[in-house]
Amino acid sequence: MFLRKALALVGLLATGSLAAVAGLKSRQTEPSNFKLYAYGGDEVGGYEIFYADGLAYIGNSSALTTATEATAVNFTASSDGVWTATPASNVSWTSQTFFVSNTTGEIGFVDSTNSSSDIITSGFMFYGKFALLTVRDHMEAAWNAKKTDVEDVWSLGWGSVDEDSTVKPIVLRSEAPMQKPANATS
Helix, strand or coil: CHHHHHHHHHHHHHHHHHHHCHHHHHHCCCCCEECCEEEECCCEEEEEEEEECCEEEEECHHHCCCCCCEEEEEEEECCCCCEEEEECCCCCCCCEEEEEECCCCEEEEECCCCCCCCEECCCEEEECCEEEEEECCEEECCEEEEECCCCCEEEEEECCCCCCCCEEECEEECCCCCCCCCCCCC
């Protein structure tokens, strides 16, 4: 319990610190092609983000056997903060736009023509190698990982983390871990 609160405090301090340096954004170089890796303690220590049936997950994609389509993704960034994902394997789609639901906190991928007001598809950026989202003119990093019923697989989410032991705060980075996590497939 202490560790969860400490991680939440670190996340809060990091978000506050990042918001304080928002004016430095112009000094940062945005990567144009990248992968995203999740970091959050021993369990989520550098797993790559992957696509599964329209949603974003972290972990061992081959373990998610219930998914119709699951693949690692490569991202490209546009100048307005839209991140486009392309599949690393042969699936039914060729590109999807990364999104965060502003109602549920769910994160996934949609067709670029989707204009739903319930999702955020722009404003993604980096501060160094840390992935952020611009929300109401503030850079935020409220990424989280929620355990699924599948071992070594977490759903990627957005929002605050409370006392729910199945959800943990994480950071997303464009830098791969020095050593791949156990059971990593990509």
